[in-house]
Amino acid sequence: MIRPARPRKPAAVVATVLTTVLLLAACGAPPKVQTALEDVGKADGSATEGAPKGFEDYYGQSLEWTECGEGFQCATASAPLSWKDADAGSIELALRKIPATGQKVGSLLVNPGGPGGSGVDFVGDPGRFGLALRSSFDIVGFDPRGVGSSTPVTCLDDQGKDEFLSTDYPYTPEGLAARIDAVRAWGQACAENTGPLLGTVDTQSAARDMDMLRAALGDDELHYLGFSYGTQLGATYAGLFPDRAGRLVLDGALDPTLSSDEVALQQAEGFESALRAYVADCQAGDQCPLTGSVDEGLQQIHSIVEDAEANPIPTSSARSVTKKLAFYGVAVALYDEASWPYLTQALQGVLWEGTGDDLLYLADVYNDRDEDGSFSSNSEEAFRAINCADGRAEEDMDQMRALAQQIEEAAPTLGESFGYSGIECADWPYPPAEQEFDPSAKGTPPIVVIGTTNDPATPYRWAQSLAKTLDAGVLVTYEGEGHTAYGRSNSCVSGAVEDYLVEGTVPEDGLTC
Structure with missing residues (x-):
């Protein structure tokens, strides 16, 4: 995916954060209890079957699980720095699981998206998984290489990152040159502070890590639930290891057939459609600050975002809302219709009171920025590093300019924020990985x-395309708003997912919920 509008988090995470943090005081997390539990792993050598030559010890490792909060267990796995060089050294992968409460079928690996989302954090809320899954599986979240509590990608300090995420660069020759300089400096900092890991955080390497984790967890095949970018990770695994794929569910799909430029255009259209639905819903109520028709309401949002470039919106703090931050604040609320009231609240602040406090808060939720200026995750660092490791957008300035114009015509409200995506990997220190698998995942x-x-971040047509690309793809459609469906939609979706993962009952291809 491309920056700035990224499907970083499933909608359930966004809605949960906004509901629990915007309205309630934050509570501290319980300390970890380091109580050793029984080792899990295959000591008979069968775990190393299928391991690439030289990597048998990684596949055969045993995981030492410790209690890390009530109802959770944590472990750290060792993974090779490079799956092409067994002698290059190792990295760590952090895992957290919710142990099965009933007759265990096996392990279910989950990934929340991003790239850069923490699976360790994601499983911290067991309630987002149905009782059938929690009964039948050890639900295992992991932080992929470069992410979070695993060996991380590290770039700028908090102050530098804050500046990077809030600075506007006008679409002028001078502004674009400044943006290229900032991206180049970011990449250089990543290389200096991360080291050679920066060159091995591609999705194929992460998928190979998943196969190693499958073996270390004692499973003959991988059962998996992936959201958003997690669908790309899951589809990549299926392409690399079709004979070891078990029951895979990919929710909020990315389309593997698209170029980065096509992704930018279609994602801009997706956010435009979602924003239109929000405005119509807002104006149907009696507290909407957007006046006139839906088109006029969209124009008012467009003006708020665009005007913030020349005149940042003041807040009650020393910070102000730039155009970039205004965009983030609007975009994050579109991930789930349950978050729409918070966008209305933010727009009321801007249009009725002249303050950007709530809009700034929404932007900070999007960027995982805490009130003290620190960041609770390295999702931005990992997002850029993984995307640049996977591929590149068009870098010719004339072609980027033409595409930016096309995007703005297709998505007039927020489209300008999607342009010039080819800059985002400018002079990246490492080349992209070459694809080594069949996207159809035959077998x-x-x-x-x-x-x-009406998914804004991963438009519906992407799910249609992925289901067709996969030789064994089965499409399930949720008619609704927001990003992803399982855990935030209806019993039709949850039933289809859980019946398949637990019982192996395949939903009807084309099922509409």
């Missing part, structure tokens, strides 16, 4: 692909 069991009809 797998059925793979369930879920698409939401």
Whole structure:
């Protein structure tokens, strides 16, 4: 995916954060209890079957689980720095699991998206998984290489990162040159502070890590639930290891057939459609600050975002809302219709009171920025590093300019924020990885692909395309708003997902919920 509008988090995470943090005081997390539990792993050598030559010890490792909060267990796995060089050294992968409460089927690996989302954090809320899953599986979240509590990508300090995420660069020759300089400096800092890991955080390497984790967890095949970017990770695994794929569910799908430029255009259209739905809903109520028709309401949002470049919106703090931050604040609330009231509240502040406090808060939720100026995750660092490791957008300035114009015509409200995505990997220190798998993943069991009809971050057509690309793809459609469907939609979706993962019952291809 491209920056700035990234499907970094499933909508359930965004809605949870906004509900619990915007309205309630934050509570501290319980300390970890380091109580050793029984080792899990295959000591008979069967775990190393299928391991690449030289990597047998990684596949055969045992995981030492410790209690890390009530109802959770944590472990650290060792993974090779490079899957091409067994002698290059190792990195760590952090895992957290919710142990099965009933008759265990196996392990279910989950990934919340991003790239850069923490699976360790994601499983911290067991309630987002149905009782059938929690009964039948050890639900295992992991931080992929470069992410969070695993060996991380590290770039700028908090102050530098804050400046990078809030500074506007006008679409002028001078502004674009300044943006290129900032991106170049970011990449250089990543290389200096991360080291050679920066060159091995591509999705294929992360998928190979998943196969190693499958073996270390004692499973003959991988059962997996991936959201957003997690669908790319899951589809990549299926392509690399079709004979070891178990039951895979891919929710909020990315389209593997698209170029980075096509992604930028279609994602801009997706956010435009979602924003239109929000404005119509807002104006149907009696507290909406957007006046006139839906088109006029969209124009008012456009003016708020665009005007913030020349005249940042003041807040009650020393910070102000730039155009970039205004965009983030609007975009994050579109991930789930349950978050729409918070966008209305933020727009009321801007239009009725002349303050950007709530809009700034929403932007900070998007960027994982805490009130004290620190960041609770390295999702931005990992997002850029993984995307640049996977591929590049068009870097010719004339072609970027033409695409930016096309995007603005297709998405007039927020489209300008999607332009010039080819700059985002300018002079990146490492080349992209070469694709080493068949995207059709021939030979797998059925793979369930879920698409939401008005998903802003991963448009519905992407799910349709992924289901067609996969040789065994089965499409399930959720008719609704927001990003992803499982855990935030209806019993039709949850039933299809859980019946497949637990019982192996394949939903009807084309099922509409």
